[in-house]
Amino acid sequence: MEQGEAAPPAAEEKGGEEEDDFGYRLFPDRNKKPQSFLVRSLFTFHNRCQLMLRMTLDTNPYAQLLLEAMKQSGCTVFNDRHFSCENCDGCVSGGFDSATSQIVLCQNNIRQQSHMNRVVTHELIHAFDHCRAHVDWFKNVKHLACSEIRAANLSGDCTLMNEIARFKFGLKGHHQTCVRDRAIRSILAVRKVSKETAEKAVDEVFDACFNDLEPFGRIPHSKKDARRAYKDFQNRDRYNANL
16 A cells, blocks of 8 residues: 555554454545546546556556566556546555455545656555465455565655655665565554554565565666666566577
């Protein structure tokens, strides 16, 4: 899940077990009947979201690589089917609904193209994991933790400029610290577990999932890195054929 800048309320376990809604409370439009095209066209948030989404899918190398990788894995992504611009809770920017294989983009919280690029990339990594592996999103917190680690690591969430904008600074190992912290925050936003449970899940799978760089093959710290990774990905089959 891609978060906004506000920290989500940590859902701590209190006494008896509380029923988990798996984060759907953050996406209230998920339970509403779809609006007509005419009604949706009257809301500038929705129009702006659709335009920014199209720009991301057409021009962003992170998103383009993920779309190509999913297509090669047998999970072709269609704009109208797999993306939905909706109003969300104020603490989130997007989410992946595994029940519908749909990426939710929070039209009321995404206001800049760079933010849209990052949210789409983050959620496409979840979609890619959903496509290539048997991820138990609802019952296995380690599976969720692994995908959140990968999304934070590979989407650009933890670039130097983003961390400076959050007033977080560090030198050696700061990228890993950022990835760990954002993975924990995302788990706490969508699962009713204690902070200790989220931290334990992240720590137990961190090394393996942090080093799983598919489909990028590297940590893309910038668009330049992402373009290079996209070019390398497109050439994989050609290189293999020449062996």
